[in-house]
Amino acid sequence: MPHRGAEHTGARIARVRKVRRLTQRELADIAPVSYSTITKVEQGTIPASAAVIGALARALSVPVSDLTGQPYLHDLERDQLDGLIQPIREALDVYDLGADPLISPRPLDVLHAHADSLCAEIRDTNLRRAATELPGLIQEVTTAAHLAGEDRAWEVLASTYRTAYDVATKLGYADLCxxxxxxxxxxxxxxxxxxxxxxxxxxRALLYLRSGQYRTGQRLIEVALTTLQHAPPGLARDATTGQLHLGASMLYANAQRADDAEGHLREAEQIAARTGAVERLNWLAFGPANVNAHRVAALAGLNRYDEAVQVAERMTIPEDWPRSRASRHHVEVARAKLLTGNATSAFESLVAARKAGPQQTKYCWVARETYLGLEASRRQLPGTLAHYGAWLGM
Structure with a gap:
């Protein structure tokens, strides 16, 4: 059944494939992605996975964003979020100009608290608020860091740059990331x-994960693990190390290396057993719940959707889990449920994702593709599903 709404990823893949003068079978040979998968994705009957999109983007020599359609400029304009990006670009561009003589920065403790509050806004998926305040804070902290020249000031500045990455990621601006x-x-x-x-x-490894360049991402994780050996022992090093193992598990899972993925999950699980939940430490959301969520995503990356759903159903999501992490988890589960044929439950998970983090869910390509898969699976859309699509702008 063809989609009634916005263009889906499969349609973009088909368009680029035709520009490259390739048949579906020829593309399948190059990617490599199975012919049947390409057919179903182009028809919009199944949502494309990150692994499939990454493989096809590389085979077609285009950025992943060309296939996902990000950033969703029409919707960003409608929600008046597009105007928040250029000030962030401009703020990032003054990093090496020294102290701005027109800026009198607040005390470093105040700037640190402000930067930390924006990290908290991102975790609560308040993207508009964070993006609005961020450019001014970046410029102020840039001046403070150049004036003070001390480690702590540079750490605060690094935190503001990390928030810029978070905003860019969630709104689909890969170049800004x-x-x-x-x-x-x-x-x-x-x-x-x-x-x-x-x-x-x-x-950085996550960017390579999204583009399907798994080996490069794996190498980045290896470098990071070596770098962390120079950090003082303690909770911060343990939690960051654990998160790196979780990132590695996703890279290996999408590369269809199940044993390596499981090995990194076990490493992260052992660390989480020591640290417990430390979601606010460096805002990595590390802990036992995040390990379980990555296990769900890794199983989905391995195309073991039934197992992914089973693990998800056994999970208990903490009440104080970061909303951004909960939202992303619900989206991953929705896609897995759709691919096991449970459309009703998949839609329930999409609704849960929206409830946890509406701004984040709205601009998440996985959420959009899953919705389109639900739309394609039903000849007559229930009113609630159609309403959800209208909210997505689809």
Whole structure:
């Protein structure tokens, strides 16, 4: 059944494939992705996985964003979020100009608290609020760091760059993600912080995960784990190390290396057993619940959707779990449920994702593709599903 709403990823894949003058079978040979998967994805009858999109993007020599359609400019304009991006770009561009003589920065403790509050806003999925305040804070902390020249000031600046990465990721601006991470590396080097350097490599590895370049992502994780050995022993090093193992599990799962993925999950599980839930430490959301959520996502990456759903159903989501993490987990579960044929339960998970983090869910390509898969699976849409699609702008 063809989609009635916005163009889906499969339609974009078909368009680029035709520009490259490839048949579906020829693309399947190059990618490699099975012919039947390409057919179903192009028809919109199944949602494309990150692994499939990454493989096809590389085979077609286009960025992943060309296939996912991100950023969703029409919807960002309608929600008046697009105007928040350019000020962030401009703020990121003054990193090496020294102190701005027109800015009198607040005390470092105040700036640290402000930067931390924006991290909290991101975890609560208040993207508009964080993005609105961020450019001014970046410029103020840039001046403070150049004036003070001390490690703590550079650490605060690295935190603001990390928030810029978070905003860009959630709104679909892949190019801005790269710039923000370059700035984060620049500040982390001046702060002489192995923890920040390791976190930056972790987030960089996630970009390669999304683009299907798994080996490069795996190498970045290996470098980050080595870097963390230079950090002082303690909770921060343990939690960051655990999160790196979770990132590695996703890279290996999507590369269809199940044993390696499971090995990294076990490492993270052992660390989480020691640390407990430390969601607010460096805002990595690390802990036993996050290990379980990554196990669900890893099983989905391995195309073991029934097992992913079973693990998800056994999970207990903590009441104080970061809303951004809960929202993303519900989206992953929704997709897995759809691919096991349980459309009703899949939609319930999409609703849960929206409830946990509406701004994040609205601009998540996995949520959109899952919705379109639900739309394609039903000849007559229930009113609640159609209403959800209208909210997504689809």
């Amino acid at each position: 790269t710039v923000a991470l370059d700035r984060m590396d620049w500040a982390a080097t001046r702060a002489s912080s192995p923890i920040l350097a390791g976190m930056r490599q972790y987030m």
